[in-house]
Amino acid sequence: MRVVQKFGGSSLKNVELLRAVARRVHETVQSGHDVVVVVSAMGDTTDELLERAQAVSGGESPSNLDFLMMTGEMQSAALMAMELSRLGTPAQALSGAQAGIYTNREFGQARIHEVKPQLLEKLLAQHTTPVVTGFQGVSADGFYTTLGRGGSDLTAIALASALTADSCEIYSDVAGVFTADPRVVPNARALQSLSYDEMLELASQGAQVLQTQAVLYARQSGVTVQARSTFEPDPGTRIEITDVDDAHPVTAVALDVHLTKLGLVGVPDRPGVAAFACERLAQAGINIDLVFQALSHENARADIALTVADRDRARAEAVCEETLRELGGSALVVDGDIAKVSAVGAGVRNHVGVAATLFRALADASINIQMISTSEIKVSCIVARADATRALNQVHDAFGLG
């Protein structure tokens, strides 16, 4: 078996953890597998390097910042390879460039164009375990790049694809993907498997588990990913092409409490008004999560409600106020006390009852639904933030996920 094992910063916080990870890799090699290790920078290294860059120049030089940042992963890769060698597993640290990860030249957020794993194949043939620096590559014209923070997952999946590995294991301090955030829903349990699309929809609670760009790459290249904990023996969660389980159309529920609702009250009730408001926000680089146009009033006026991420709140308010003036609306209402409860599952599209079950569950708990949104594999409701925890537990139980 050929296995890619990726260990993030939380698995490499200090030398003791690094040694524990090395033992784990060593045991996998000892049991007869060919392993390619991908590592992030240790502990706070990345933040420390950013601070040093700020101290010198304010970080205005993206290509040189990438050059600086990559040293963090290089150091952890070198130490990991040394420790593996000491344990008796010959190992060699490699940069993204050496591993053949070719990217475009968007420094700081480069995208992988191609993987040429010749040096990796050569090392594997010599029974040397490559330890590859995550989150970095090299442009076609020879400049080092980084894939952006969290890009180590992407490195692992891209290598697994290029090496046609049998397995790609992403280790973190979380034991996989859960039916709900266990900090909010006490009886949440780890999923054995879920689909790429479900994983994408669960990004809000899966962010610690697997980065979104990495899931997209895995879906595109068909790499099966095993998300598991460095510190627990559980096999974790497989992210793969799954069949729909008709008995359980919903796989997991998710909660997002980092949203703000903006209401444009009393705008003209004519076609294109909602689109106009959305366009203005898009031009300002603000993503809209949900949008909802209320029924027209007698005086041919309508209300438009939309939600944005909390971090975009101030900018979104400014854009919406100007839009309101241009459209001739009457008021802007801003509400930060909201939460979004979602039921996610590949079976949602085929089961008309999913939305009904969700609404009933919330109604039974006397929780008011402010907005509704549905997609192929998700039904979401906006509720008051005060009701968020209760709503998530209610929905989790209603779909029998506990």
Next chain:
Amino acid sequence: MRVVQKFGGSSLKNVELLRAVARRVHETVQSGHDVVVVVSAMGDTTDELLERAQAVSGGESPSNLDFLMMTGEMQSAALMAMELSRLGTPAQALSGAQAGIYTNREFGQARIHEVKPQLLEKLLAQHTTPVVTGFQGVSADGFYTTLGRGGSDLTAIALASALTADSCEIYSDVAGVFTADPRVVPNARALQSLSYDEMLELASQGAQVLQTQAVLYARQSGVTVQARSTFEPDPGTRIEITDVDDAHPVTAVALDVHLTKLGLVGVPDRPGVAAFACERLAQAGINIDLVFQALSHENARADIALTVADRDRARAEAVCEETLRELGGSALVVDGDIAKVSAVGAGVRNHVGVAATLFRALADASINIQMISTSEIKVSCIVARADATRALNQVHDAFGLG
């Protein structure tokens, strides 16, 4: 003009010094020169990285140790390139591999085989200043290597040769090469120029100025090196092909107080005995500095005296004791209280009077000469360590160097 400027660790001790160096480079670029910068790691980075390697594995993995160590120079190169960019001089950090420095695979002490400076030429054509990490390269099969400590000088000289640069400036905290160590000889003065061979002979006092391997590379490739201080305006010392100045056959004097004398007393006085003793030491990897066989005694016995570096003393004693037993000698005499005074100059070979001047100077000061050695460009005497400072000043004056 195309200029290579190399700045060592003493010039990059902290961010303030790094900024001062960047201003210096920026001014050189502003005045119309094409500059390639070579940097060492900042301050204690190299020692810190070594410590981290020791903490993990005892450093038993040379290729991974090189991978770790190179991050020190990468960080200083990145910060330097950022600071240059901030000042308005577009700059790009490059690793040894990116700079096209190809080496053999002797990790930790790799030798440069070839320099392919395409990326450097491309950046220079775009008026971007390359900032190259010193002391490292890449093997033909793609593994990163280091040239060994101090190899940053070598990087600069190799790049100057490959780029046919007009000048190669090696900056340190010393204002060039002196007629004698100024800490020992108060009236020593900086030399305007000296030859490669003289520089090699002065290695003991020139170590802070220029590394021996780098001088050999410069001699072989004909690169003129300017050794100067980062912190003083003086032009420093030029190391180049020089004409012999008949009026001053001796360029500088040198002192080495890190030697031990070993005397094999009463060994058989027959051909090959000295060679046998020297071979034994060579087999043990111990360099002999001087060797001297005393006149035979009446009973066909001789004394052999030789000097080794203090750091080899214990091992050399063990080898000599065994050699003495094998040869049937009578005693081993070890004397650590010695010093070597040398007069160095390209004119020594043509001036028979040099040795005589040296001996006369020491005799006039009532300093006893224990051993003598001469080469093409050097005359050396072993004296008591207690006489070392007085001897060096005496000889310095005798050759009119003050």
